[in-house]
Amino acid sequence: MTILRLLATITLGAGISMAGLWSIESSLPSLRTHHAAAAAERMPLYYRDPSGAPAWSAGPRKDDRGRDYLPVYDDDQATPEPAKPKQQADSSRRILYYRNPMGLPDTSPSPKKDPMGMDYVPVYEGDDAEDGVVKLSPGKIQRTGVRSASVERRTLRIAVKAPGTIQLDERRVSVIAMRAESFVQKVADVTTGTRVKAGQPLMEIYSSAIAAAAAEYLSTINSNIVGSNVVYGRGSRQRLTNLDVPEPVITAMEKSRIAPVTVQWSAPRDGIVLERNAIEGMRANPGDVLFRIADISVVWALVDVAERDLGSIAVGQPVTIRARSFPDRTFAGSIAVIYPQVNKDTRTARVRIELTNPDLALLPDMYVDAEIGTADPAPLLAVPADAVLDTGSRQAVLIDKGDGRYEPRAVTLGRRDASYVEVRDGLSDGEAVVTSANFLIDAESNLKAALKSFADAGEAQSAGGDHAGMGEHK
Known part of the structure; x- marks a missing residue:
């Protein structure tokens, strides 16, 4: 009807009769049909990602969020994406800042979009109430395979390994010489x-x-x-x-x-x-020595222990010897003497181990590998070795606080065996530590700390600007 009134005004002003007007009105349906046919004949050149990402398709398709790709015609004008209702913010909590939706260390005090057109995610008051604590959803915990273990006291099977050779027992060698x-x-x-x-x-x-x-x-x-x-x-x-x-x-x-x-x-x-x-x-x-005879029913194994392991060994500790000539056989002995000198070139100390050799299988100068048992009979507070995040200068574990909350904590480590590490400070008996996927949680913790530092810097900058404005106003 708006079109008819417009045409009537034009025709009356131009002196056109009403009969001509009715003829124009009767031709409108045919015009609409022609326009629809022209639109149908207009073929898209390609289809683009609805979020503005650099992704295209030759035919219709959907993105990973179920949205249709937008057609692009020869005039380079794409069909606009249908408007979506904005997500309602949680009015019960105050928004502290907005963070980058892709996890980049970029925050904003007000709503904004990233270069791909994605809205920044609001961070509410209370989300970071516990400083340093990372909170994961149950779905993310399941996907990443997070597992925890209790901190317990256990006996560590600590072993010091060292190479050595078989030597004669000096007390069991005789010579025959004439006087x-x-x-x-x-x-x-x-x-x-x-x-x-x-x-x-x-x-x-x-x-x-x-x-x-x-x-x-x-x-x-x-x-x-x-x-x-x-x-x-x-x-x-x-x-x-x-x-x-x-x-x-x-x-x-x-x-x-x-x-x-x-x-x-x-x-x-x-x-x-x-x-x-x-x-x-x-x-x-x-x-003149005419004969030299040695009893090898008891021999020595002289092994070279690294200087860093000297504090862990003592006289009387049990030792397991494996000869390279007999890989499937072990010989039992104990430390008899720790020589009071360190080799300045190799930074090792010599240790003497006495071995019984009933079948005379061990021969002088034979190469052997010694494994010295240095286990402390008293149970030690220990965690699985996989639970420790070690950067060389920092050792930490992730404490499982329940409800998907994880807190990084620095620890002081001691001796270790193949599976467990002694914890001398930082943990107490009964706490739970993360043993699997802890690197992923640690990365998220570092990201959270970075985001928080950016947010704090932004707030400080805003506060400084406000104070400066107030000073100028005065």
């Missing part, structure tokens, strides 16, 4: 590496000094027979002992009353021949 000039008459079928028993014959020796001492001793005891009692010449017998004549040889002389031409030397202990220098017919000067 007077001698000649080797005969050598038994014994070579380096042969296992010998105590008393087993090794060689026969001729020595003029031993022969003279033996003759003198027999002359003494033969001239002092009174009945059935034999009075020994103690001086002559001591001379044989000083020449290191084996005791069985002296006893045999006393029984047979015959001075032997050669003296048989035997092994002083069970062990392995480490050195054989005796050769038939050779002359042995006083002090």
Whole structure:
């Protein structure tokens, strides 16, 4: 009707008859039909994201929020997005500021939009009442897989690992050397590496000094027979002992009353021949070592412990030894000596571990790996190792306060084993700490702190501007 009145005014002013007006009115439906047909023939060039994001489509589609993409025609004018009712703000709480909807560290004291056209999210009073506490919704907790564990006292299985080698027990090594000039008459079928028993014959020796001492001793005891009692010449017998004549040889002389031409030397202990220098017919000067025998039924493991671990070890602690030659076998021992010196080049201290070696599997200079048990028998307050956020200069855990609230807290750590870490300060028994997805919560906590600092800076700047305006007004 508005169009008809406009046309009537125009026609009357122009002198057009009412009959012409009615003819124009009758032609309006055909004009509307033509306009609709023209709009239908107008094909969109493409479709764009309704939020203004740099996303396009060749055909109709919807975004991740269910909104239709907007068509763009050849005149570069897109169909406007249908207006949506604004979200009603919570009037019961005061809005502190507005934060970036994408989580960027950008805040605003008043409502605004980001470059993509998204509204800033209001932050209400009370949302950050607990400073440093992060609050997550149940859905987010489930999606991120947050898990917590209780802080408990437990015995930590702490082990210090160190490499080392097998060495002979210095107290179980014997040498056979002459104390007077001698000649080797005969050598038994014994070579380096042969296992010998105590008393087993090794060689026969001729020595003029031993022969003279033996003759003198027999002359003494033969001239002092009174009945059935034999009075020994103690001086002559001591001379044989000083020449290191084996005791069985002296006893045999006393029984047979015959001075032997050669003296048989035997092994002083069970062990392995480490050195054989005796050769038939050779002359042995006083002090020459002819045999060297070691008992390896008990050996030492000399391991090098790092300087940082010296405070954790002590004499008597149990040690497990693994030889690289026997990867599936372990040898048990204990710390016997901690040598009182640190190697200035390697910053390690040597530790001696005594091991029983009944089957003689451990050989000298064999490489071994030692694991020293340093567990404290008293239970310690500990948390799972996964609960600790360690940046090198800062160690912290996230406390689960319930209802989706998490609080970061600095802690002081102590010793640790493969799964748990001792907490010396910062936690109490029975508290719950986050053990999974704690890095995500920590990131959100840092983001919240950044947003709060931006908001505080903005409020301070606004307050400063207000005070400046008041000063100018005065």
